[in-house]
Amino acid sequence: MSSLRLFQAACALGALCTTFAAAPALAENGSGQAADVSLVAASADFTTGQERDLADPLAVFAPKGDPIRHRIDYEIWDYALKQTTLSMGPPNRKIARRTFPTLGSYILKGPQSQYRLEGSLVLFSFLEEEVIESFTLYREDLEKVAATLDIAALPRNEQLAFWFNLHNVAVMEQLAKAWPVREPRALEVDGVPLDQAKFITLRGTPVSLRDIRENIVFRHWKDPKVIYGFWRGEIGGPELQRNAFTGANVGPLLDVAALDYVNSLRATQKRGERLAVADYYEEVAPFYFPDFESDLRAHLARYAEEDVKEILAQTSGAEPAIRDHEIADLAGGTRPASYLNVGSLAGAMDDPLLMGSIRADLAMFQLLEDRRRKLQVMIANDEPVYRVFFPDLLEPGDDPDKHAVE
Template sequence: MALPKYSRSSSLIAGALVSAALVAPLAAPASAQAEMGGVLTIAAPAVDPAFERFSPSTARIEHHIDYSAWDEAIRYIVFPMGRSLRQVAGRPESGLGTRRQYGHDSRYRLEGNRVMFSFFDDALRASIRDYRAELEATPDLIEFNRIPRNEQLAYWINLHNVALVEKIGESWPVRQPSTIEIDGVLLDEAKFITVSGVKMSPKDIRTQIVFRHWKDPRVIYAFWRGDIGGPSIQRGAFDVENLDRLLDRGASDFINSLRGVQKRDDRLQVSKIYEEAAPFYFKDWEQDLRTHLAQHAETEVQQLLSQTRAVDATIYEADIADLAGGVREPSYSNVTTDGSPQRFRIPQGMAALLREHGTKMERIEREGRTGTVYFADIQLPGEDPAKEEIE
């Protein structure tokens, strides 16, 4: 049975986004870790009994949750940056007539999709807040833990990412999402989400629910953390039809990027997001992580895996994953399309980033590195629909 579409939120979000478009880190996860003899040990968070009600049941019922409102919205608010070229971005140019640098200056600024927070208005922020509330209420309408596992997983991913977009959008301008507080608690650990009477944080969704009940480490890359250093936000809602494909895309994008894997001397450097996931997926830290990385690594990263020994979780960029660098810039540049001036202007820092992005995309096209084709498994008549679910 399909749940009703969220038509009210859909129209509000889409309308606000169209209007806005025409006008114009979370902290690296804290972990209890010790390095002894080259072995990294990380303690998993204590199990909170309140979350047991969200354990997937083996007694299955068929329900489908519709995310068309979020799918429509996210295509407007997310700007695609293209795949990583594994090339460090140099120092950006200064704004016209000033030595002050606005916008992004991160060495990773050309990696990872961006949310266009600088174009958000009050109507858009309110509609995203309303949509998050509708998602929170959904499990009370059905026997949630009995619906297909892929439906449950898509729900938790979308709720997590909607909530992050909402709160960062309300706090913008902000240079680093990790500094946002809700009632004195940092955003990632603030329990501002309520599902079936259980208050939870974005971190709770990841570590108390998804990481505990889904064995596939690709789920790590589904959760957007608001900053450049984390996995990229996808330009579409997760659902049962695209779940496997988007998990593959997220894993490949991150693992083959500079913010995912690098090499320093003979040591492999990886993102700090793997610390949080280690108790669930990489208990034998180095061996398990290397095995996982190798499954998605392209040629250059495969070489790094073979040329290094110990693994260090040291990479993380906490700057916001937006186009403007989390600031309101006082100077603007005129926008031209095919040489014709447009009716709106954008900040100079954003214009500089878009020029760099254009150069990058030209190189991607010139070198034939336009992307990856993913083939989804086709379910044949008579097959068990649960067979292809993400475990």
């Protein structure tokens, strides 16, 4: 049973303290039954000479034709996300109010980003050591899945979900281990910047977070909406979704992520007669926006809601001038100085604070109060405070790649 190792860890969420077990993701066939991974491995010739091009070791992960009907279960990661991640609600395109130091102090606590009421924030300050260790174990379990199951032979959406989940749990792991930290990009792993550190191992090949994004996903997927599936741990980037990606939900969930990001202040703003965009778009431009201004504006128009549509109509160009690299953390990457018990109102939103409370400092209390006010105003204005998506379903006999993200 070593491959199905179970362990329990306290989530350390105050009155909501729960336990969850981390185990390897399980490959399943289309009928929902556990697949015989050893047979899958045997069906693919995993000899060293055939599976690995030494000049391009990641070529083995190029998607193959005629996919096998298997899926990977991410129920445990999905549960962990819901226990550790707080959605701030859809963007309302309003800057968060200024923060102030506590009485008798000059030190600013909590998130300082003017965009902190957008996206999602992780409850890093409440994660106990056992929970942090669980992220490492889960990441290692996903590595074992890649070593045993031919990921490239899965349906394309199954592959995409695997790469998103592996990348994001690896980011969560490293930030949780290093916390408190103000900016993820300032973090180093064994002396190497987090994004370039090759702390992930795939079939014996050391791989970095950037490798997963650029040398696997961006290399083999044409649709630019895939850029919204990768969480970088920063407020200024695409948010960490509270749902694990799966083969069934990856397409619709990416659309939700794109909709939220494109219509947020951290992604698009009008500055004079020019369009200002997040610097994240400049980073991914070589893969999806080679003619930066025209390609990006066409992409933004695909997801723009009314306010952003007006901005696109009133501006020209696209300047990657919006930069916010602060950690997406409820505590802002700092240790709380004092505590209060706070929680969400019943029915406010589906979040880790629902019907419970946590010990939060004054800065967290202010942020949670600002969040509550934002959502109440949106509700009063008949604005949606959550996004709804429906998984893509396959009927018996359907092509496994029927709903594949290109």
